Amino acid sequence: MIDHKLEAQVDAYVKEIWEDAIADIGQLVAHPSVSDVSAAEQGAPFGRPVREALDAALRIARRLGYETSDDDGYIGIADIAGQRSAHIATIAHIDVVPAGPGWRTDPFALERRDGWLLGRGALDDKGPAVLSLYAGAFLRRQGGAPRYGFRALLGCDEEAGMRDVDHYLDSHENPAFLFTPDAAFPVCNAEKGNYNAEFKSAPISSGRILFWSGAAAGNAIPGESIIELAVDAEKLPAPREHADRIGIEPVRQGVSRIVARGIGGHASLPEGTMNAIGIIVGYLRASHVVDGEEARFLELLSKVLADTSGTQLGIASENEAFGALTLNGGTIEVRDGRIVQSIDIRYPDSTSAAAITERLSALAADFGAEFRVASSKPPFSVDADDPAVRALIDVYGDVTGTRAEPFSMGGGTYARKFARAVSFGPEEEDLVAPEWIGSMHGPDEGASERSLRRALKIYILAILRLQELEL
16 A cells, blocks of 8 residues: 555655656657668767757756766666666657658647647657656655666667667666556556568559558558559549548649548557558559559458458467457558558467468468568567566556556567566556547647656656565
8 A cells, every 4th residue: 555645745746847747748749759770870870860859858867866878879878876786667768650641730849738748759658758757756855775776768769670779788787677658557568479571562564553652650550541643533433432531633644642541540559440551442442443463462452451350361369368469551652663561460479470471471472472571579478476567556556546457468668678577557548538639659649647647656656666675
């Protein structure tokens, strides 16, 4: 149970610093920090915008009393020294997915409206990154050095490959325990495997598809897809299915543009979304606008995008521990005379990357296409009865009055990179958002101030509870 005097101190601290925390979140959101290794510089391995966001986060940490360093620009390190050599850590990331289309606000200017914060990264993961810094800073108010040191890590490449943590762990020891504020409460102790690949059509000559776009990143469900065709707009038939979501317009003589509006979201959370690429595939097949290898590849895409469970592809799988496999077709493009469709799969341990590869390679061959695996990470889990995991669950229960158990998810977080780690909020699964709030990785990403304030309280109390354990 929570000591009521301590709880009152934490509540007073959260109230005192809240406006500063909001301002700091705004500072980080202002940076379009999309990880890009092709733009690497000395000390900025993921590009200048990410480096600038990292510098802003480290300035916040120093203002709060941390000792800081930056591991060659791969990851930010903010330390509060402890009595023992072992340390407790958090890790949040200051890189973001691209803004993408469909925003009704400026994605890189934090907007505060009716108890909500709107901006790219407000929820994933710049808001939580600021919370982690303020949570650890509470230790300095306790007087003296804590039993275990506290380290707040600030990642720079979570959305694009987690190469930042690989670099960090090459020269730094694992923490005694770590949590990442990059998921939902209560505690996620198991993450599905992450599998990324692409289908590539056979070479296309004299095709009609000139340009095609989908999501800005493979781990986002495209809320918009645009295709340009070598066909006069007036020669294209009116859409019969999803007519309210398809727009057709002339670009110039002999070239038309089709814009499809779906419902975007995070690749691991497909419920309630609608893939805009799939809408275009359906229109093109129904209208018989293309033929040859283009039509053949569209038939393959119709199977790839038919559902989000992999059922049509023959790779569906689920179990009680991890839940069901999810499948997303995120990016699409015309590249070197071929159409290339990416896929993002989150899979339980009831199947394997090898089994998925075998099935999808054979399917691609049936349509004269190629299949290439870009990356694969196996499922991982931490024992639900680990004392540190139970401590987080207990704190969550004490604050919310809710008794819960750890859960698994399809999202991939930094937790899978560490020896003993879990993801821990700040999202609330049953939270009802206004219609003008979007999901993370989608347009109009938003975070509830009420949820963030409660999360900060939970994080402070969790860090204090972990201090009491033999780690």
